[in-house]
Amino acid sequence: MSNEVAQLAQARALAMHNKPGTMLPKVLETAMSLYRSTTNPSTELGKICARLFMDVLNHDEVVSSEKPFIASQHLSTLWLICRSQQDHATLRDGILGFSRCYEWLFDLVAKTSNKELWNTMDQFKSFILSKWKTPYPFSPTEDPLKDHARSLGVKLATVKSIATLVIAHTQGPPGSAFASLPDSHPVITSKAQLRVEAKKLLDCLLSYLSEEPMMVSSLFMGVLNCLGFIMKQRPQATSRILSGILRFNVDNKYQQDDEPVLQYRLAKRFVERCYKVFVQYGLKAQLIKSSGSTSQYHAKLSKISQTLHVIGEETKSKGIMNFESKQVERKMPSRERAKYIAFLKSSSQAASLNTEPKQPRLSPDLQLLHALQKYTMTKSSTAGFFNTSPVAIDNTYASAYSLMNSKHSEIDISKLSPGVMAKLCAESLYQCDTKKIITGLSIVASRYTDLMNKASHSEFPGKRPLENGNDESQPAKRQEVAKVPEEEEISEDEDKQEFTLGPPEPMSKEEKKEHFARILAHIINVRNAEEEEDTKEEAPDNLLHKVRLMKWNSKTSWLTLLTRLATRGVNHNNEMSNTARLAIYEYFLDDFGNRVDVVIEWLSEEWYFETLQNDSGVKETPVYDEWSLKVLDALIPVLEPSHRRLFIRLVSELPRLTQLHIDKIKSVCLDPLRSSLGFQSLRFMIMFRPPVKPFIEKLLISMREQDESVKEQCESILKKFY
Amino acid sequence: MSSERNQSLKFCTVCASNNNRSMESHRILKEAGYNVSSYGTGSAVRLPGLSEDKPNVYAFGTPYNDIYNDLKSQSVERYKSNGLLEMLDRNRKLKRAPEKWQEGLKVFDFVITCEERCFDAVCEDLMSRGGQLNKIVHVFNINIRDDNENAKIGGKAILKLADTLSQKAAESEDSGEPFEDCIMGIVTEWQELYPHLPLLYSPGYY
Numbered sequence: 001m002s003n004e005v006a007q008l009a010q011a012r013a014l015a016m017h018n019k020p021g022t023m024l025p026k027v028l029e030t031a032m033s034l035y036r037s038t039t040n041p042s043t044e045l046g047k048i049c050a051r052l053f054m055d056v057l058n059h060d061e062v063v064s065s066e067k068p069f070i071a072s073q074h075l076s077t078l079w080l081i082c083r084s085q086q087d088h089a090t091l092r093d094g095i096l097g098f099s100r101c102y103e104w105l106f107d108l109v110a111k112t113s114n115k116e117l118w119n120t121m122d123q124f125k126s127f128i129l130s131k132w133k134t135p136y137p138f139s140p141t142e143d144p145l146k147d148h149a150r151s152l153g154v155k156l157a158t159v160k161s162i163a164t165l166v167i168a169h170t171q172g173p174p175g176s177a178f179a180s181l182p183d184s185h186p187v188i189t190s191k192a193q194l195r196v197e198a199k200k201l202l203d204c205l206l207s208y209l210s211e212e213p214m215m216v217s218s219l220f221m222g223v224l225n226c227l228g229f230i231m232k233q234r235p236q237a238t239s240r241i242l243s244g245i246l247r248f249n250v251d252n253k254y255q256q257d258d259e260p261v262l263q264y265r266l267a268k269r270f271v272e273r274c275y276k277v278f279v280q281y282g283l284k285a286q287l288i289k290s291s292g293s294t295s296q297y298h299a300k301l302s303k304i305s306q307t308l309h310v311i312g313e314e315t316k317s318k319g320i321m322n323f324e325s326k327q328v329e330r331k332m333p334s335r336e337r338a339k340y341i342a343f344l345k346s347s348s349q350a351a352s353l354n355t356e357p358k359q360p361r362l363s364p365d366l367q368l369l370h371a372l373q374k375y376t377m378t379k380s381s382t383a384g385f386f387n388t389s390p391v392a393i394d395n396t397y398a399s400a401y402s403l404m405n406s407k408h409s410e411i412d413i414s415k416l417s418p419g420v421m422a423k424l425c426a427e428s429l430y431q432c433d434t435k436k437i438i439t440g441l442s443i444v445a446s447r448y449t450d451l452m453n454k455a456s457h458s459e460f461p462g463k464r465p466l467e468n469g470n471d472e473s474q475p476a477k478r479q480e481v482a483k484v485p486e487e488e489e490i491s492e493d494e495d496k497q498e499f500t501l502g503p504p505e506p507m508s509k510e511e512k513k514e515h516f517a518r519i520l521a522h523i524i525n526v527r528n529a530e531e532e533e534d535t536k537e538e539a540p541d542n543l544l545h546k547v548r549l550m551k552w553n554s555k556t557s558w559l560t561l562l563t564r565l566a567t568r569g570v571n572h573n574n575e576m577s578n579t580a581r582l583a584i585y586e587y588f589l590d591d592f593g594n595r596v597d598v599v600i601e602w603l604s605e606e607w608y609f610e611t612l613q614n615d616s617g618v619k620e621t622p623v624y625d626e627w628s629l630k631v632l633d634a635l636i637p638v639l640e641p642s643h644r645r646l647f648i649r650l651v652s653e654l655p656r657l658t659q660l661h662i663d664k665i666k667s668v669c670l671d672p673l674r675s676s677l678g679f680q681s682l683r684f685m686i687m688f689r690p691p692v693k694p695f696i697e698k699l700l701i702s703m704r705e706q707d708e709s710v711k712e713q714c715e716s717i718l719k720k721f722y
Numbered sequence: 723m724s725s726e727r728n729q730s731l732k733f734c735t736v737c738a739s740n741n742n743r744s745m746e747s748h749r750i751l752k753e754a755g756y757n758v759s760s761y762g763t764g765s766a767v768r769l770p771g772l773s774e775d776k777p778n779v780y781a782f783g784t785p786y787n788d789i790y791n792d793l794k795s796q797s798v799e800r801y802k803s804n805g806l807l808e809m810l811d812r813n814r815k816l817k818r819a820p821e822k823w824q825e826g827l828k829v830f831d832f833v834i835t836c837e838e839r840c841f842d843a844v845c846e847d848l849m850s851r852g853g854q855l856n857k858i859v860h861v862f863n864i865n866i867r868d869d870n871e872n873a874k875i876g877g878k879a880i881l882k883l884a885d886t887l888s889q890k891a892a893e894s895e896d897s898g899e900p901f902e903d904c905i906m907g908i909v910t911e912w913q914e915l916y917p918h919l920p921l922l923y924s925p926g927y928y
Binding site: 043054058087088089092096097099100149150151152153154156157160163164217218221222225226228229232233260262263266267269270273274276277278280281284285315316319320321 | 829841842845846848849850852853854855856857858865894895898899900901902903905906907909910913914917918920921922923924925926927
């Protein structure tokens with residue numbers, strides 16, 4: 001026995017170097033014949049047969065046109081080997097061999113109507129698919145989750161086979177076997193059924209990525225590679241693949257209990273890299289485009305790819321070994337594990353039930369689930385919502401949970417059959433991260449609590465007058481008799497009374513102040529925005545009053561907003577409007593040398609608005625006066641001769657100056673170091689602001705009498721201009 | 723026996739130009755008795771030139787001997803001092819010319835790249851080939867800085883990885899334990915030994 005295997009191994013080695021094109025097929029034939037004729041063939045023999053099968057199919061010197069026939073000749077023996085051998089390497093190579101020749105054989109059956117061959121292919125396929133998600137050829141252990149990472153070679157081969165089947169059974173380009181297959185083929189009787197099966201198999205790969213709870217990195221990467229193959233061969237499947245990829249969350253995968261933290265960390269890093277490579281491949285091959293059906297995925301996947309790259313670079317620069325074990329470690333909590341195992345059992349029972357009806361029919365449950373799926377996809381865009389404010393539309397729990405969604409979805413899940421409903425709920429719960437569930441439920445609970453508190457608060461004042469009325473209307477000595485009707489009346493009212501949600505409480509003064517301060521902060525922050533958006537659209541004549549906003553400049557328009565907010569928006573409330581004024585005032589003082597424009601514009605608005613409000617004839621502007629005097633009070637003590645231009649501009653452009661304003665300049669004139677600045681501004685105003693001339697005369701006379709040092713200057717001005 | 727066993731596994735080393743890192747690894751693995759090839763993933767072979775902003779550029783397939791003579795004709799003194807002549811002399815003894823990965827048709831069990839961009843290029847290329855041959859390949863990246871000293875350090879690390887993989891593959895043949903189930907354990911142990919050489923891994927399909 002072993003002697004024969006050794007001879008075969010020698011023959012194989014020899015054939016590899018001497019006329020492999022003709023010798024290898026002969027060695028393969030000899031090996032396969034030996035296997036069929038041997039009772040209880042050894043593992044070694046099975047292994048060498050599987051390997052030879054692959055060698056022949058992949059060797060360059062074996063004539064390509066002969067390969068399908070060679071495969072056809074030996075497939076039944078390969079199938080016999082795979083179903084009878086328990087060796088991992090043999091199975092892996094056998095499954096890969098089947099995948100290698102599947103499309104050739106499909107084409108051969110299509111052309112020759114070889115029913116026997118087709119039956120063998122079908123059995124082999126069913127066998128392979130039945131082993132997916134099992135540790136076959138090994139026996140399951142007590143820990144099902146650990147089994148997920150066992151027999152990975154066979155699983156990688158199975159994934160590849162599934163990809164091959166998806167490609168072979170999906171409509172391909174003209175000339176492909178499937179495209180050429182007539183609907184009335186005598187042996188391959190249901191083309192449509194094969195197409196449906198292909199979609200199911202594709203979903204099988206996609207759901208593995210999103211549903212597998214453990215970090216089985218080798219298999220995740222194997223699946224990503226195979227999805228790349230499918231995308232390339234059958235581009236019409238790209239959208240489905242990409243939407244599945246987006247549900248693949250590497251961060252949610254758990255560490256095996258006996259897995260070292262470093263291994264888990266490396267595994268995660270490997271998968272993230274593979275994800276990035278997959279996206280880059282799709283982009284370069286023009287399979288993921290920014291236009292067409294994949295455009296909705298293009299931006300998201302590009303962003304994810306970049307993020308993963310950055311994460312990888314950070315990890316590398318920090319040092320692969322430099323990490324906190326406690327932070328990285330992520331083992332599955334016992335509760336989750338128990339849930340998942342229970343789910344596995346129930347789903348396996350459901351699966352066994354599902355296999356009984358062979359004909360797939362679109363049951364009402366499926367229709368409803370499809371509708372739900374469509375709705376979920378539409379939710380990704382906000383186009384459908386006219387009101388984006390998330391407020392519960394009524395007091396039902398559903399509304400509290402989903403806020404404005406309840407009316408939009410219009411899908412009544414209660415119509416689903418109890419079995420499907422239970423499965424759907426279980427599936428949702430298992431796929432969610434525990435922390436997210438807790439957070440979500442807490443949010444809903446707090447919403448509901450708030451809702452109930454508001455309701456009870458609104459009811460309370462309504463009850464009180466009723467009770468008071470009852471008490472007052474009853475005479476004192478008839479109390480004992482009246483108790484019974486009182487209770488009855490109250491209960492009746494409660495029963496009849498319809499529930500109404502109370503109106504929201506008006507904001508308290510403190511809340512208003514706080515809210516207004518926040519608004520001011522936002523407006524002031526606008527000035528820090530870097531982008532200047534000068535929209536220079538021409539406005540129609542009747543919109544002239546809106547031109548200012550249409551020519552928005554984020555660096556200066558904020559002042560207009562704040563100014564008009566102070567002068568018009570909230571002028572009915574002194575406290576709030578003064579808060580806005582104070583914001584501008586303080587902004588000016590921060591850098592008065594460069595911000596005199598700001599204060600002039602603001603004070604001009606103040607003056608203008610007050611003038612509009614005044615009755616004809618009255619020219620008093622108390623608010624303007626108050627704040628302009630404040631500006632002078634703050635400014636004058638810090639003025640220096642170098643601020644001459646600034647100060648003169650201010651006094652020349654302020655819309656209104658009273659005697660009080662002019663008198664403020666006295667301290668500048670009397671200061672020996674700054675008197676030139678003071679007197680210059682006075683001369684300027686005398687020449688260019690005639691209305692204030694009398695005020696200045698009064699000031700000059702007063703200063704002349706008060707201080708001997710400025711007497712000459714005062715007299716010279718008085719002589720010249722008065 | 724061990725030499726024969728090693729020969730059954732096909733290794734491939736990859737860098738950008740198939741001149742320094744991949745060839746140093748090629749030499750080390752070959753001398754250890756492995757069946758090894760090497761490639762580059764760049765668009766052309768780039769070597770330092772007389773000035774920093776003017777590298778020497780050659781097409782893949784240009785014999786190492788021709789490159790060697792070209793550099794000698796430019797400046798023997800310069801290229802001897804920076805080690806390029808010695809490097810090319812080593813290379814021409816190993817094989818005829820640098821080869822481009824994307825054009826290679828050989829099939830390997832293990833591909834070891836020396837730079838992350840090369841790792842990405844190899845993985846993407848395998849995806850674009852479509853997996854027609856249905857053969858599993860294991861792709862590793864060991865980040866090695868592209869200078870003489872680090873290429874030698876990296877070469878030894880790659881030999882260690884190859885030895886461990888080869889040994890485990892042989893054990894799998896005898897015991898029936900799946901080789902693929904052990905890879906994550908192997909790379910974890912290796913990473914602990916060489917913490918300053920970040921490793922990447924991905925299975926692929928030819």
